[in-house]
Amino acid sequence: xxxxxxxxxxxxxxxxxxxxxxxxxxxxxxxxxxxxxxxxxxxxxxxxxxxxxxxxxxxxxxxxxxxxxxxxxxxxxxxxxxxxxxxxxxxxxxxxxxxxxxxxxxxxxxxxxxxxxxxxxxxxxxxxxxxxxxxxxxxxxxxxxxxxxxxxxxxxxxxxxxxxxxxxxxxxxxxxxxxxxxxxxxxxxxxxxxxxxxxxxxxxxxxxxxxxxxxxxxxxxxxxx
Amino acid sequence: xxxxxxxxxxxxxxxxxxxxxxxxxxxxxxxxxxxxxxxxxxxxxxxxxxxxxxxxxxxxxxxxxxxxxxxxxxxxxxxxxxxxxxxxxxxxxxxxxxxxxxxxxxxxxxxxxxxxxxxxxxxxxxxxxxxxxxxxxxxxxxxxxxxxxxxxxxxxxxxxxxxxxxxxxxxxxxxxxxxxxxxxxxxxxxxxxxxxxxxxxxxxxxxxxxxxxxxxxxxxxxxxx
DNA sequence: AAGGAACTTGAAGGCATCCTCAAGTTAAGG
DNA sequence: CCTTAACTTGAGGATGCCTTCAAGTTCCTT
Numbered sequence: 421x422x423x424x425x426x427x428x429x430x431x432x433x434x435x436x437x438x439x440x441x442x443x444x445x446x447x448x449x450x451x452x453x454x455x456x457x458x459x460x461x462x463x464x465x466x467x468x469x470x471x472x473x474x475x476x477x478x479x480x481x482x483x484x485x486x487x488x489x490x491x492x493x494x495x496x497x498x499x500x501x502x503x504x505x506x507x508x509x510x511x512x513x514x515x516x517x518x519x520x521x522x523x524x525x526x527x528x529x530x531x532x533x534x535x536x537x538x539x540x541x542x543x544x545x546x547x548x549x550x551x552x553x554x555x556x557x558x559x560x561x562x563x564x565x566x567x568x569x570x571x572x573x574x575x576x577x578x579x580x581x582x583x584x585x586x587x588x589x590x591x592x593x594x595x596x597x598x599x600x601x602x603x604x605x606x607x608x609x610x611x612x613x614x615x616x617x618x619x620x621x622x623x624x625x626x627x628x629x630x631x632x633x634x635x636x637x638x639x640x641x642x643x644x645x
Numbered sequence: 646x647x648x649x650x651x652x653x654x655x656x657x658x659x660x661x662x663x664x665x666x667x668x669x670x671x672x673x674x675x676x677x678x679x680x681x682x683x684x685x686x687x688x689x690x691x692x693x694x695x696x697x698x699x700x701x702x703x704x705x706x707x708x709x710x711x712x713x714x715x716x717x718x719x720x721x722x723x724x725x726x727x728x729x730x731x732x733x734x735x736x737x738x739x740x741x742x743x744x745x746x747x748x749x750x751x752x753x754x755x756x757x758x759x760x761x762x763x764x765x766x767x768x769x770x771x772x773x774x775x776x777x778x779x780x781x782x783x784x785x786x787x788x789x790x791x792x793x794x795x796x797x798x799x800x801x802x803x804x805x806x807x808x809x810x811x812x813x814x815x816x817x818x819x820x821x822x823x824x825x826x827x828x829x830x831x832x833x834x835x836x837x838x839x840x841x842x843x844x845x846x847x848x849x850x851x852x853x854x855x856x857x858x859x860x861x862x863x864x865x866x867x868x869x870x
Numbered sequence: 871a872a873g874g875a876a877c878t879t880g881a882a883g884g885c886a887t888c889c890t891c892a893a894g895t896t897a898a899g900g
Numbered sequence: 901c902c903t904t905a906a907c908t909t910g911a912g913g914a915t916g917c918c919t920t921c922a923a924g925t926t927c928c929t930t
Contacts (some may be wrong), residue, residue, distance in 0.1 A: 426792065432906055442820055458887060469909045474889070481809050527829040528699075567900055570828075578826050585810030586803055599844040599852075604796075605839055608833025615832055619824040622815065630814040657876055657927055683917060694879045699919070 439476045441466040446487045450528025457551050484532075485540030491529040492546040495522060499553035509566035512557045513606055517541035519580065520602050524587045524595060533580050533633060574622040579605060581634065664701045666691040671712045675753025680709050709757075710765030716754040720747060724778035734791035738831055744805065744835040745827050749812045749820060753820050758805050759859060793839035799847040804830060806859065 431439065445465035449457040459480065463470040477483040496519045505511030523530040532543060533551060554573050561567035581599055590597035622630065656664065670690035674682040684705065688695040702708040723743045730736035737814065748755040757768060779798050786792035808823055815822035832838060 429906095434897065435907060436910085441891090442829075449901070459889090460887075470888090471890080471905080471909055568829075568832075575825055575829070578815070578822070581810045581814050582807030582826065585806045585859075589806050589859045590803070590851075592858050593851045593854040594847055596844055597803070597847055597855075600842055600846060601807065602801055603840065603842045603844070604793075604800070604830060604833040606833070607838045608829040608831070610838065613832045613835065613838035615828065617825055617828045619821055619828070621825060622819055622822055625814075626818045629818040630822075634810075634814045635818050654876095658924065660877060663878085684919095685917075695918090696879055696920085697877080698875070705918095 435476070438466070438468050438472055441468065442473055442476055442483075444488055447490075447528070450484075450487060450531070451526045454527035455480075455488070455531035473613070475540055481540050485542050488528055488532040488543045489546060491522070491526060491532050492543055494552065495519060495529070495533065496546060496550055498522070499550060499557065502557055503553065508557075508564040509546055509559040510574075512561040512567055515554075515557050516576070516579070516606070517602060520583045520587075520598055522585055523580065524591060524598050527588070527591075530584045530587065534584050534631075543613075562611075566611055568611050570614070570617050570621075571609060572621040574627050577627060577631075578622075660701070663691070663693050663697055666693065667701055667708075668712055671708055672715075672753070675709075675712060675756070676751045679752035680705075680713070682757035693778070707764050710767050713753055713757040714752060714767045716747070716757050716773060717768055719777070720744060720754070720758065721771060721778065722749070723774055724775060724782065727782055727786075728778065733782075733785040733789040737786040737792055740779075740782050741804070741831070742799070742824075742827060745808045745812075745823055748805065748808055749816060749823050752813070754815075755809045755812065759809050759856070787836075791836055793834055793836050795842050795846075796834060797846040799849075799852050802852060802856075803847075828854055 430436075442462065446462045449462050449465060459473055460470055462483075462576070463473045473483075477486070499515060502511040502518075505514060519533065521578035523533060551573055554576055558567060558571060558573060558576065562571070563568050583601070586598050586601055615639070655661075667687065671687045674687050676691060678686070684698055685695055687708075688698045691698070698708075702711070727736040727740035727743075730739065744758065748758060761824060776798055779801055783792060783796060783798060783801065787794050787796070808826070811823050811826055
C-alpha cells in the first residue's frame, strides 16, 4: 500500500491514519450504498472533515480506484480458482455464480464490475486481466463442448449488468433471489440448450461506450477534475 | 381523456391546451430520459412554465400515471395478442420479446414496467391486469410442457429489471443488443433445458418491496406530497 | 364590455451534493 | 522547545433540482 504523497515524501503520520480511516469508511459505505454514496457520508464515517477527504483523494474516481481494487482482486482470485478447476464447464459455472454472489453482497463491487465510473488506472488494469480470465474460461468451456459457442465476453458483461439491477432490487428483501435467474441463465448457456443467436455480439468499442452510458444513466454524471 | 379539473368543471381552453402539450412533452421526454427527467425539461418542451406543470399535475406521480398509462396499455395489447396465439410456447416467447423491445425503444415504458415510482392508481390497475396476463401466458406454456415448470411471474419481473439495465447500457450504441441476452434466456426457459432451481421464488410481498427498493436505488427517492 | 374566476409566470426559498480555501492545528526536525 | 511545512477544518460558493406563491394575464359569463 503506497502511503506517500504526490511529491514522493511519505505522508505525515496523522495523514496516514486519516487516509487509512477514509479507505475503510469508503469500503463500508460502498458495500452498503454503492460507489456513488455522498462523500460527506464517507468523511463522517471516517471521523474527518470532507476537506480532508479531498486532500487525500482529489476526486471520487481516485478513491474508487484505491478502494475497489481489493474487491477487483477478489474477482481475479475467483477467476484463477475457476481456471484451476479441471472441469471447464463447472469452472465457468462456478466463476459466474461467484461473480454474481460478489455483486449481491457488495454494491461497491457491483459498480467495480459494471464499471459505472470514469477510467481509473489500477481498476482498468485489473479489469483487463479479468477480461482475459473470462475469455479463457469461456473458450475453455466452449472447446469442451459444454458452453454454447456463440457466447462472448461482452455477453458476460451484459449478464453482470443485468445481475446488478436484479440485486439492486432484491438484495435487501431476498438476498439470494438472484440465484433463480442465475440458474435460468446457466440453463440457457449450455451448448445442449443453445439455439442460434442472429444478433451479433458487441465489439470492444461498443462495450466501452455502453459502460459509459451506464455511468450517466444512474444519477448525475460524474465530473472529471 | 378527462379534461376537467378537480371540482368537476371543465378546464379553461388555454389550460386544456397546456395540459395536452405537457402530456405530449412528458411522453417524449420519458422516451428519451426515463421517468425521472427533470420537470423543468418537460415544461420547457411544452413551452410553458414549470408553475403551469404543477398546476396541472400536482406531483410527478400524477404525470407519470397519466402519461405512462398509454404505454402500459400497449403492453396489455401485446399480452392479449400473445394469448391469442394458438401456440402457447410461441405466444410466451413473443410476449417476452415484445416487452423487451418495448423497453428498448422507450425508457418511460421501462420505468412503467419496472414500476420504479410511487403507487399510481391507473398504472396500478393496468399493472395488475398485466400480471394476470403474464400468469396466464406462463401457465399455458407450462401446461403445454414447453416452458420450465418452476418459472413464475416474479421471475418474469426480474427479467424485465435485468433487461432494463441492459438497454440502459446498450440502448444508445447498439439498440438491438438486448436480443442476445433474450435468446440466451429463452433457451434457459425451455422445459427441455431446465435443471431444477433450489432457490424459492419471490412472493407478491417481496416483489413489491423489491420494486420500491429499485425506486430509491437510482438517484434520490421520490417524495410524496 | 366589464367583472371576476381561472390560469400562467418566473423569481425565490429549500435541499442535497460537490468542491474550495483561508484560517487554525499538529507533527517532525533541528 | 521552536519553527515550519504539512495537515485539518468547516463554512460557503456553485449547481441542479423541487416546490411554492404573489403578481400579472387570459378566458368566460353576463
